[in-house]
Amino acid sequence: MPNEPVLKKSNSLLPKEISKMTLNELMNQDDVEIIKKRNIVKMKKTMEDQTISLEVHRYNYGETISQSRFNKPKNKKDLVEVVKKMYNEENLTQKQIAFNLDISQAYVSILLKEND
Numbered sequence: 001m002p003n004e005p006v007l008k009k010s011n012s013l014l015p016k017e018i019s020k021m022t023l024n025e026l027m028n029q030d031d032v033e034i035i036k037k038r039n040i041v042k043m044k045k046t047m048e049d050q051t052i053s054l055e056v057h058r059y060n061y062g063e064t065i066s067q068s069r070f071n072k073p074k075n076k077k078d079l080v081e082v083v084k085k086m087y088n089e090e091n092l093t094q095k096q097i098a099f100n101l102d103i104s105q106a107y108v109s110i111l112l113k114e115n116d
Contacts, residue, residue: 046102048072053100070100083111 035042044053050071057064073079083101086092098105
């Protein structure tokens, strides 16, 4: 199934020179979750304290590539604050927040309702 994540096992980090790698080189890294949907490829590596991702959108006229690194909040109070900022100030969708923080979209929804 093309929309299903593929997880490869290992403890290595994504390379620091990720922006200079080809997609093929990156996809061959260990412990990288890869999701492909139509013209979008998302690759994510989740570690204990952070999530690193690379997203590629291909178009007929070119492509956009974005790389992100999100530090995971250490407690629920901080997580609620980060989720609300991502949603309200950075205008990310619940699905994008869930992907970036490696939590479920349903949990993002619950966190957004905290203290309302």
